[in-house]
Amino acid sequence: MSLLGMVLRSLRQHLLSTVITSCSIALAGGLILSVWTIKDQANQAFVGVHSGFDAVLGIRSSKLQLVLNAIFHVEASPGNLAWQDYLDIREHPGVSQALPIAVGDNYRGYRLVGTLPDILSQVAYREASTYQVAPGGRWMDPQRREAVLGSFAAQQLGLKVGDTFHPYHGLLFDESKQHAETYVVVGELEPSNSPADRVIWIPLAGLQKMSGHDPKTATDISAVLIKLNQPQAGFRMDMMINKQGDRLTMAWPVDQIMAQLFTKIGWFDKVLTLVAYLVAVVAAGGILAGLYNTMEERRRDIAILRSLGARRRVIFGTVVMESSLIAFFGSILSLVIHTAIFIVAAKMIRQQTGVVLNLWQWHPSLIWTPIGMTLIGTFAGCIPAFKAYRTPVAENLTPLS
Amino acid sequence: MGLLEIHQLEKGFFTPEGHHQKILDIRSFSMNSGQQLGLRGQSGSGKTTFLHMIAGIIQPDAGQILLDGHPMHALSEARRDQVRASTVGYIFQTFNLLAGFTCLENVHLGMRFGSQQNPERAVSLLEQVGLQDRMHYRPSQLSVGQQQRVAIARALANSPRLVLADEPTGNLDPSLAEEALSLIRTLCTENNAALLLVSHDQGILDQFQPCLDLREINRAGQGGGS
Incomplete structure (x- = not known):
């Protein structure tokens, strides 16, 4: 033995x-x-999630809140920007791409994000990876009440192409706050393993003009996602917006802001x-x-x-x-x-x-x-x-x- | 030279009061290969101590023990363990089988630390002691007599030159004692092993020629310990 x-x-x-x-x-x-x-x-x-953007522009607030709200879709929006702010930043020579987003509604707890679909389809959320609509679907028409669902949201909500739904007001689901508008699901994103998977994307105008929203803010947006031409532009814009200005905040660079969170x-x-x-x-x-x-x-x-x-x-x-x-x-x-x-x-x-x-x-x-x-x-x-x-x-x- | 040569062997213990008490003082003792010897010893006479010293489990205070040419009195503990594993088979009154192991495994353990590892021999020995159908039983599943037979098989597992038997029939009734003794003697003869059996049972000792009395060879006389 x-x-x-x-x-x-x-x-x-x-x-x-x-x-x-x-x-x-x-x-x-x-x-x-x-x-x-x-x-x-x-x-x-x-830290690796940046959804293809270098910076987030929002109303004067915490940079971390801006990133969490606009990139991770988990935090409340600190406030709205005027449409003109979006136009101004889009024309800035250091900016190669600017994508306005608007939040404020949900469907059964899953956040609706209003955006410009053409730009979204051109964004590389990860190196060499752009958002793709799953077979059988298509990108939404910005003029219609149409929605494209992130894969996780679609799976959890059980919605498929052709289904309709009524959005609810606010970022938290409250059955009594249903909007009158009916949206049609026209597509589902392929899984991207990014925060976009748990979002319902609708046209920007649709969210801005949703019934019950203040007509005076119908052109406002929640944040602008920015892609820079080159890193040096970030320094100049940081100086201009964050240090010299007092109305807006530019959260840049996105990964460092998240790294700071983990340090904290x-x-x-x-x-x-x-x-x-x-x-x-x-x-x-x-x-x-x-x-x-x-x-x-x-x-x-x-x-x-x-x-x-x-x-x-x-x-x-x-x-x-x-x-x-x-x-x-x-x-x-x-x-x-x-x-x-x-x-x-x-x-x-x-x-x-x-x-x-x-x-x-x-x-x-x-x-x-x-x-x-x-x-x-x-x-x-x-x-x-x-x-x-x-x-x-x-x-x-x-x-x- | 004989198988076992002992000269001027002394062993004592300290009493609880701190006094040194000599319990063994043996001038000379010897055994030849294959010899079977009975040794009479009353309780407390130091007979277990004597066997333990021969086996190298404890060291004498003085004197020489030559076992199969090995000076057990002078060897390191590890070397004595080695000699014991390959040269000595030990049968105890209480059998000392390992409860967690089967009969066959207990016999395997008897050869585990020696020079030979022969699973077939373990099976053969258990067959010789009549336990061929109990090999995979645990000791607790056997009768007292069967347990002693396993202990006998284990003692012979390593093909020892010398088998030490310390009151091997002490826990058996008379009929089983006769049977066990016969088995021990037969197996020792068949395996060419010498046998040194200590007992206080006159009926058992009468079967040995010669039979020594520990009191006769122990100058320390009646000891107070083991």
Whole structure:
């Protein structure tokens, strides 16, 4: 019988303890993996999302609010811009593309964004990727009450080409605030794994002139999405709009503003990481205590093995191997727990922001965490192993004459 | 040179009061290969200590133990473990089987730490002790007599030169004791292993010629420990 066989038999003999300690290791490993992978992926994903634009122009407000509202479609609009502001910025020599958007209505919680469809179809929201309408649909006609749905919104709402709906006033769904207008779904966007997936796109004029909206603001817009000719233009416009002006805000560059957000909330993932580390320490302590306590009941077995010729270092090695295996099993299970946590978290993030996290994206922690947890288990086994190592043989080969 | 040569062997323990009490003082003792020897020893006479020292489990305070040419008194603990694993088979009064392992696995463990690993021999030994249909039973699923037979098979698993039997029939009723003793002696003979059996049961010891009394060779007389 091999040493591994002896250890596996021992683990089976102490099955309950083995399962509980393995699960605690799995929980710790799963938490650590989830914190690291989700944090890093979310960071990359949010910072990487710019929807094809370099800057957002809005009424004087927080840059972060402008980006969240105009790019991620998650925050309330800080206020409206005059149409003339859009015309002015469009003519700025540093601007290569400007897209006005208007928000303020929803359909069952999914935000309606009014825009100019021609420009949207020309925007590369990611390198070499433009929004595409799925087969069977088409872009909306700006003169009609037509809508193109983001893929996630279409899936969640169960709307398809040819269906009609009545928008609701406001960004939050309130059944009593239904608009009279009827919109026809004429297309569904191919999945872009971007915030655009959870938006209902309609013509800009349609949203501006929706019944119940103030006629005086019928030409106002919520923000202008801007693509610059060259980065240097951003500095000049930042100076002109943000520092010298006091009426408008230009959020530029978009990715840095999101990066600042993650820097601000960095303490949160530090707390999560610390909690995960503490769980790992507690789990390692569990292995130590579990094995240490069983050493007392195993004294006779150890003495018998020694009487059969097992050396002290063999006894030490079997106990360490046992704790390593407990941690190893837990580490394998931690990948399962991580998968479960990741799927739930990714689903929530996608629902709330449209940002998609990829479970299969490689992260170094996927290999280092199981190795680390197994090593922690190995070290935790050294103390009970030393106790086993020191077990006196003669005294434990009962009875003595 | 004989299989086992012991000279001027001394062993003592400290009492709880801190006094050193000598329990073994054996001037000379020897056994030849294949010899079967009974050793009478009353409870507390130091017979288990004597066997443990021969097996290298504990060290003497003084003297020499030469086992199959190995100076057990002078070897490191790891080396003594090695010699024990390959040279000695040990049968205990309480069998000392590992409860979590099957009969066959217990016998496998008897050869695990020695020089030979022969699964067929483990099966053969269990067949010889009449447990061919109980190989995959755990000790708790066996009768007391069957457990002792597993212990006998395990003691012979590593083809030892010397089998030490410490009150091997102490937990068996008389009919089973006779059967176990016969089995031990037969298997030792078949496997060319010497047998040193200690007991306080006169009926068992009467079957050995020669049979020594530990009190006669132990100058420390009646000891206070094991």
